[in-house]
Each structure stands twice: as structure tokens, then as C-alpha cells.
Amino acid sequence: MKMRVGAAALLFLVGVNGCSAQVAADSSGAPLVGIAMPTTEQTRWVADGDNLSAQFHSLGYRVDKRYAENDVAAQVAHVQDMVDEGADALVIGAVDGTALTAVLAKAHAAGIAVISYDRLIRESKDVDYYASFDNARVGVMQGTALLQGLGVIDATGKRTAQRGPFHVEVFAGSPDDNNATVFYDGAMSVLKPYLTDGTLVVASGEVAREDVAIEKWDPPTAGKRMDSLLGRYGKGPRLDGVLAPNDGIAQAVIGSAKTLGYVPVVTGQDAEIPAVRSVAAGEQYSTVYKDTRQLAEVTVAMVNALLEGDEPEVNDTTTYDNGVKVVPSYLLPPRAVTKDNYRRLLVDGGYYTAEEVG
Numbered sequence: 001m002k003m004r005v006g007a008a009a010l011l012f013l014v015g016v017n018g019c020s021a022q023v024a025a026d027s028s029g030a031p032l033v034g035i036a037m038p039t040t041e042q043t044r045w046v047a048d049g050d051n052l053s054a055q056f057h058s059l060g061y062r063v064d065k066r067y068a069e070n071d072v073a074a075q076v077a078h079v080q081d082m083v084d085e086g087a088d089a090l091v092i093g094a095v096d097g098t099a100l101t102a103v104l105a106k107a108h109a110a111g112i113a114v115i116s117y118d119r120l121i122r123e124s125k126d127v128d129y130y131a132s133f134d135n136a137r138v139g140v141m142q143g144t145a146l147l148q149g150l151g152v153i154d155a156t157g158k159r160t161a162q163r164g165p166f167h168v169e170v171f172a173g174s175p176d177d178n179n180a181t182v183f184y185d186g187a188m189s190v191l192k193p194y195l196t197d198g199t200l201v202v203a204s205g206e207v208a209r210e211d212v213a214i215e216k217w218d219p220p221t222a223g224k225r226m227d228s229l230l231g232r233y234g235k236g237p238r239l240d241g242v243l244a245p246n247d248g249i250a251q252a253v254i255g256s257a258k259t260l261g262y263v264p265v266v267t268g269q270d271a272e273i274p275a276v277r278s279v280a281a282g283e284q285y286s287t288v289y290k291d292t293r294q295l296a297e298v299t300v301a302m303v304n305a306l307l308e309g310d311e312p313e314v315n316d317t318t319t320y321d322n323g324v325k326v327v328p329s330y331l332l333p334p335r336a337v338t339k340d341n342y343r344r345l346l347v348d349g350g351y352y353t354a355e356e357v358g
Contacts, residue, residue: 031089031307034082035065036075038095038119042217042248044270044292045093048118051296052091059304070216072096072176079103089113089303096176097122097322113306115299120178122322129312130320130329131299133290135179139186141336142267145286146241147190149265152199164199166240168264169229170206171222171253173245175213178322183245183269184209191243203232214249223252233260241265247275250284271337271346276357279342289335289345298330 033056037049045067053063064082068075075095080103082090090112094100101124107114108126116130147153151162173180188207194200195207206212214222226242233239239257241264244250250268257264268275268287278284302312316329335345346352 030060030062032062032064032085032087033303034079034085034087034090035063036078036082036090036092036094037065037067038075038093039070040067041069042246042270043272044290048093048292048296051292052117052299055296055300056303059300061303068095070095072099076100076103079107083107083110083112086110087112088307089115091115091117091299091303092121093117094119094121094177097178098176100124101126113303115302116322116327117299118179118295120320120322120327122178123324124322125324127322127325127327128306129302129314130327131295131302132179132329132331133295133334134331135182136186136319138269138288138290138334139183139188140190141186141288141334142183142243142245142269142286143187143190145267145336145338146187146243146265147194149267149285150241152194162199164194165201166199167201167203167233167237168241168243169202169204169226169239170212170243171225171245171249172209172213173249174215174217175210176215177217180213180217180245181209187243187245201237203237204229214245217246217248219248219252222249223256226253226256230256230260238262239264242267244268246270247272247284247287250287251275251278254278254283271351273352273356276337276342276346276352279337279339280358282339285338287337289337289351291332291335291349291351293351294332298332302330 035052037045040046049065053065056063066078072095083106100121104124104126114128116127118132121127150166153159172184242253244253244266247268247270250266253266254263263283265285268284271287271289275284275287305312314328314330316331320327320329337345347354
């Protein structure tokens, strides 16, 4: 891998938030990090990019940050541009975790370090490290929150006397995102016993991941699917809950379900501001908080170690097999957020101000 060639003063770039960012000319020898993010449509990815940029800049790195707006070909082109620019390291939140194999082979041949950021890059031997959260735990938290919101289990996880049946529907994330599979599997590991014994009933019959996945995590697509499911509940059983894998999908589900005259128990993820406000208002039941500041810190530390010729710190060397290799990983703990604890976790913890979350 390329070695870091010296410290540099803080350098500022023009237009790095767009998908056509250009790196300012530099003669200081400051290392260049390419940050390829999937989309600006989800505010969490904007926060990720901003946190990464700020922390790399604080160490004197130059940054080329680009958003692909969920366009696979655009992201491949962005990464190729970064390779051509002579990037020392790449941090990639993949649009499609299987689409980068060829361009990452070129990066490897050029000695460029590659960090898979939050979403595992699959089918490539040229991914050096993975920085993320404990994604299986995220799914378990979502399944657990759904059961707690329905009153099937209590706050300690103990089963209550409630036996239902509770009518629920299931959503999953994008099929090209490895994390979506991990979230789904984690949630279903919690829910399957209750589906098997009839405590939970899915009126649509749609439970398999391939039947409930939402392409590109697109909220309008999720809303349309929810609209198509509501006919079963208008004059039939009450829709008691929905497993939603992230906040964008959760908010689309809630918007659709309000036509029933009530809001079911709905889970989420990412603690985006609209969702947190919804949790505070008693609509969305829960979300999962993943501190992107900490994820940026871990990622920056990985890159810095690699470019200094050191070994990055990891805490998982067995879980994340990308189909070609097990990628050494650092996994951060997620936190479940409900109306009862959102202020303590998010406001007192400094992630948001009280004014931001209402």
C-alpha cells in the first residue's frame, strides 16, 4: 500500500459535496482520500460524508468526496476517477456491494488502501478492512422492538401473557445491500418463533426477503407497497405492526398506514431527525441509533494506520465473509431508541439539539 508521505496543513476543497467533485491542486504531499458515498437522499449518508471529511481534514488529508445518488455506474466512475487521481486510500459506502470488483482490482494494483464503509463490499479480494456497526444486532433490536411495541414481550425480553394473534407486515432493505440481508436475518431470528406459533400473522403471506425487499431503500417504493397491502386491513383485521428496516421506509409506511385512521407499531433505523420527531410524537415506535461520528473516527483511524504502515485495530475477524475473503472488521454497538430514551441518547449525548428533534 502507499505510505503516507508527510503531514500537511489543513486544505480546503471546492465542491466536494457533489458527485462531480474535483480535488484542489496540491504540492504539499498531503495524502488524498477518496470518499465514495451512495446517496444524499438519506440524511444519515450526508452526516457520514461530513463527519469523514471533517476528521480527515483535521489530520491534514486532502479529500475527494462524491455521492452517486444510488447510481451504480456513477459510483464505479467516481472510484475510477479517484484511482486515476492517485488517491492513497478509498472509503466506500457502496451502492451495489457486488459492482466494484473490477475497479477495486485497479485500486489494489495501484497500492491504494480500500475501506468498506458500513455496507460490505462483496465479491472482491481487494477490500482491506470493513468499518460498520453490529448489523446482526441492529436486526435483533428491530425484531425485539416490534414485539415490545405489540406487548408480546416486556422491557426485559420476557414473554407476556399476550398471545395475539397480532397482524404484521414485513419490509426489508435493498437486495444489493449486504447489510439489508443481515438486518433481515437478525430480525427474523427474533420473530420466527412467534410467526410459527401464530402469535404473529402476516396477512399478505409475504415474508421471504426477496418478496419484501425495497430496491435502493426507496421510500416511495415502500409507500406504494404499503398502499397495496392495506386493502386486507381496511375492513378486516387491524394492522398491528410493521417491521421497517430503516427510517425512510418507516416514515413511508406510516404515511400510508394513516389512511386506516391509526398508526401501527413501526420500527426503523438510523435515528434520522424526521423519524426521531415521529418517535417523540408517539407515531414511529422505535429507531436504531448508530453514531456516525464514532464510525467516522474508526474509519479515519484505519486509514491513518494503513498509511503510516501500521495495522488498524479490529474487533471481528470471522463474521464478514464477502464471498471471496473474510474482511477484518471493526464493529460499533448500535442503540435502540424509543420515546422513553431518545432525549437521553440523542440530545444529552450531543448528537442532536433539543430544537432539532422537537
